Amino acid sequence: MIDLHYWPTPNGHKITLFLEETGLDYRIVPVNIGKGDQFEPDFLKIAPNNRMPAIVDHAPTDGGAPIAIFESGAILLYLAEKTGRFGGADVRSRTEINQWLMWQMGGLGPMLGQNHHFTRYAPEQVPYAIDRYVRETNRLYGVLDRRLEGRDFITGDYSIADMASYPWILPEAQGQNIDDFPNVKRWHAAIKDRPATIEAYRKGAEIQPAQSPMTEEQKKVLFGQTAKGD
Template sequence: MIDLHYWPTPNGQKIVLFLEETSLPYRVVPVNVAKNEQQTDAFRKLSPNGKIPAIIDNAPNGGGGPISIFESGAILVYLAGKSGSFLPVRPDGRAVALQWLFWEVANLGPMSAQQVFFCRRASEAIPFAIERYTQETTRLFGLLDDRLAHSRFLAGDDYSIADMAAFPFVVIHESLNQNLDHFPHIQRWFDLIAARPATQRAYYQAKEINPKAPSLPTSR
C-alpha cells in the first residue's frame, strides 16, 4: 500500500494521474495547504521542504521497510520503476522522457507557481514580477507546443510520466493567462490526456477532497 500525502494542486495531481493509471493500491492522506498543514513537524519529517506531494511506500519491491519520498519528479520516477510502466526502458526513450520530466519540474511548475502568486495572490501588484512570470510562462507554453507539434506525447508515441508532470499545469492555463487557441498542439495533446479514464478519475477525486480544486474542461 502507498500512502499519498497530498492536496489536489497541480503538483499533487501528477501523482494521482499516475496511480489512477496503474493497479498500485494507494490511500490518500489529505494535507490542506490552505491551512498550512504542509508546515507541521509530522509532515516535514516526510517532506523537509514543506511542500506536497510526498509518498510512503509501505511495501517496496524486494522487501525492506517503508520508503518515503518527496518531490513530484522523484516520486514519478520511483513509481514508474516500481510498476514497470510509463517510463521507456530503452535508454534513448528513457532519456527523452526524463529530459521533459526534469524540464517540467525545473521550469513549467515553478514559473507557473510564481505567475499565479504574483498575478492572483500577492497583496501588492508588482508589474515587473507579473510581466516577468507571464512572459516566462508564455515562453514555456510555446516550447511545449513546439515539442508536441513533432511528437504525439512528450517522450514520443506513448504517454509517460513526463506528460503526467506537465498536464496539471495546462489544466490551469486560464489562471496562467494562457489561451490554448494559441497553442494548437498543446490542445490536441491535452484533449487526448483529458479523455483518459484515469485522468477523469483523478480530477473527480480532486473535487471530492477540495471542491475548489481545478476542474477538467467539459468536453469540447
C-alpha cells in the same frame, strides 16, 4: 499499499494521475496546505521541505522497510521504476523522458507557479513581475507546442513527462490563449479525456470540493514562512 500525502494542486495531481493509470493500491492522506498541515512534525519526517505531495510505500520491491519519498518528480521516477510503466523501456527512451521531466520540474512548474502568485495572490499588483512571468509562461507554452508537433505525447508515448506537465497547463488563469498553441491544445484535451485523469481529478474534488478565495491567513501560511517557521 501506498500512502499519498496530497492536496489537489498541480503537483498533487501528478501523482494521482500515475496511480490511477497503473491501478496501484493507495490511500490519500489529505495535507491541507491552507491550514498548515505541511508544517506538522509527523509530515516533516516524510517531507522535510514541508511541501506535498509525498508518499510512503509500504510494499517496496526490495521487500524491506517502507520507503518515504518527497518531491513530485522523484515520486514519479520511483513509481515508474516500481511498476515498469511510463518511464521508458530502454536507456534512450528513459533519457528522453527524464530530460522533459526535469524541464517541467525546473522550468514549467516554477515559472507558472510564479505566474499564479503574482497574478492572483500577491498583496499588490507588480506590473514588472506579472509581465515577466506571463511572458515566460508564453515562451514555455511555445517550447511545449513545438515539441508536440507530430507527436501524440511529449516523448511519443504517454509517460511521466506528460503527467508532470499536464496539471500545470491552465491557460485562462495564466494569461494565455490556448488557440495560439494548437499542439498543446490537442495534447491537453487527449489527456483530460483519459479515464485515469477523470478519476484522479474526481478524487481531488472530493478532498477540496470548491476553491473559495484564499484568505489572508492562508496566504500567510503558504507564502510567509521562514526558516524559523514564522
